[in-house]
Amino acid sequence: MILQVKNLVKQYKHHDGLINALDDISIDVKRGSFVTVTGPSGSGKSTLLLSLFGLIRPTSGTIFFNNRIITGATDLELANIRQEHVGFILQNFALIPYLTTVQNVMIPLALKKVDGDEQLERATEVLKFVGLANRINHLPRELSTGQQQRVAIARALVHNPSVILADEPTGNLDPALSLEILDFLSKINQTKGITVILVTHSPVAAEYGNYKIHLRDGRLAG
Amino acid sequence: MNVFKIVWLELLNRKSQFISGILSITLGIAVIVAIQSISTVSRENVARKLDNLGANILVLPQGASIDDYYTSDIDAPTIPGEYVERILNSTLKGVDNMSPKLTRRVKVGENTIVLTGILPKSEIASKPLWQGIGLIGTEVKTACAPAAPQESLKYLDERLQRKVVDTLQKNECLLGYQAAKRLNLKEKETLSVLNTELTVVRILPETGTVDDDRVFAHLTTVQAMTGIPDQISAIEIMGCCHAISEGLLSKLRNILPDTRITTINQIVSTQIETNRLMNKVSLVFLIIIFFVGSVSMGNFMWANVNERRKEIGILRMMGASKKIIYQLFIYKSIVLGVVGGIAGFVLGTLAGVFLGPFLADMAVRPVYLYLLWSLLLSVIIGIAGAVIPASMAAKIDPHTNLQEA
Ligand SMILES: Nc1ncnc2c1ncn2[C@@H]1O[C@H](COP(=O)(O)OP(=O)(O)OP(=O)(O)O)[C@@H](O)[C@H]1O
Ligand SMILES: [Mg+2]
Helix, strand or coil, X not given: CCEEEEEEEEEEEECCEEEEEEEEEEEEECCCCEEEEECCCCCCXXXXXXXCCCCCCCCEEEEEECCEECCCCCHHHHHHHHHHHEEEEECCCCCCXXXXXXXXXXXXXXXXXXXXHHHHHHHHHHHHXXXXXXXXXXXXXXXXHHHHHHHHHHHHHCCCCCEEEEEXXXXXXXXXXXXXXXXXXXXXXXXXXXXXXXXXXXXXXXXXXXXXXXXXXXXXXX | CCCXXXXXXXXXXXXXXHHHHHHHHHHHHHHHHHHHHHHXXXXXXXXXXXXXXXXXXXXEECCCCHHHHHCCCCCCCCEECHHHHHHHHCCCCCEEEEEEEEEEEEEECCEEEEEEEECCXXXXXXXXXXXXXXXXXXXXCCCCCCCCCCCCCCCHHHHHHHHHHCCCCCCEEEECHHHHHHHCCCCCCEEEECCEEEEEEEECCCCCCHXXXXXXXXXXXXXXXXXXXXXXXXXXXXXXXXXXXXCHHHHHHHXXXXXXXXXXXXXXXXXXXXXXXXXXXXXXXXXXXXXXXXXXXXXXXXHHHHHCHHHHHHHHHCCCCHHHHHHHHHHHHHHHHHHHHHHHHHHXXXXXXXXXXXXXXXXXXXXXXXXXXHHHHHHHHHHXXXXXXXXXXXXXXXXXXXXXX
């Protein structure tokens, strides 16, 4: 198991009262699997995804990553785990607007203090993989939405993570582009053996999963 | 790529923001640099004046004013000439050079001139005791005045004049430029004054000072002519600065009764006062600029942090620690500080160079040392303003800011 979640609870404190965004979630994720998380809006999908590696601190419960408990880890330890093992892809692409394609992709390597030449080499290589070799000096606003999401995929991939977490990566894309992105994720999963956890509300996307999780009101639903 | 490069790319991409971020620091530093450049030149001017005057201590009779020193009336008070020997025979240290003078305002026909008795070098040579001290004539530099660039100042004529003084005979005189004009005399002609005939050996170049109206003659001659033998109206002393600050003046007062002893510093004190005032203004500005600069930098950084919430979230998502986020904003403030400081130095120096001649009637040069101080100040201001916003940035919750479109 690459990831085990036991009795995960996340409550948001709001002045209207407590919100149980996640209510006693337990899941086991096998290494190399393609997990899809579906559920209605507000069911807690994003909260679950971002809780896994500490971007949201869960209220209670335990998370094991590579058989190590990471729920009590410090901010720095969690940051280092994300830096080393995790790639994120978000619906809004989360690119830095004043950095070029290749600069955006190099950030994870820069954070790891990888040598400059190697950064460029590896970033160029993954950009080739997502078909953007001829767009490396473009700014995000000079790219189409589909291209922007491919930059985000390249960035999630460049440091050879063991897990990629994608939160509705096709939410802003038309069906044809969505399929293209989903095919990339599937290719990454199959050829590189990277575990993918994909949050989606598209039934088509959900079909890609070999482990399907459905959430309703913060609980697992059959 | 280094993560800190992100800061540069952001700033270069948002140039108007960049400029508004450094504006208050730049203007503040510019004001200080401008004031300081002007007052540096002014300080140098004072030093040069001291240097060219030669003497920096004046011994005057009690009750005499500085004006008397320049234009003594016939009954102006005097002091015994023997005071010179008294100083020489004392154990006082720091008296490098002395020159006794007797000054009297006298009439030559219709004209009033200032007759000044001085001691030529040949006279000094006859007194072995004085020789070692090199009384007059040798080109002396004040011990404390910084070596000013030797520009051809009018004051230098005074040294020229001293050279002639070296060999002045008892029946000779030197004429100031205006005096010569008014008396209508040329070199080698004879001046008749107080029943004495004096040969004009030289007409001194115009200096624009009271010296232009003077007639210089041998001290003993002037004493005899005016009927006040053995009396002098002033002793100019070249004193060493350290000695002056260690109380040379009061020691002199002890051995020279009924005298008024002042330093040239007091004579050029208006200029020194102005410099002091400028320094005070600078200091006040410094304090104001520190606070205003820090607050405005803080304000800028605060806005910047809020604007960059999403990027902070993105970086944290990719594994940047809180510490890195903090460092990025501190680094940004250092960049703004350095750029703001350099711009402020350049602006202030230009202002000094262009405004100096109008405001202070002085040619102002760039003082490159201020670049260092500008940088130091602006970087400190930058960091001081950024500390709080940077730690806020580090605490920003990554996930709520990540989801924004
Ligand atoms: N910062 C927050 N403060 C308070 N409540 C929150 C916060 N973030 C999310 N919630 C609440 O938690 C619940 C789960 O939100 P979450 O974003 O995980 O849903 P989601 O399944 O991702 O929905 P969507 O499909 O619309 O993205 C929602 O009811 C939401 O209102
Ligand atoms: Mg969501």
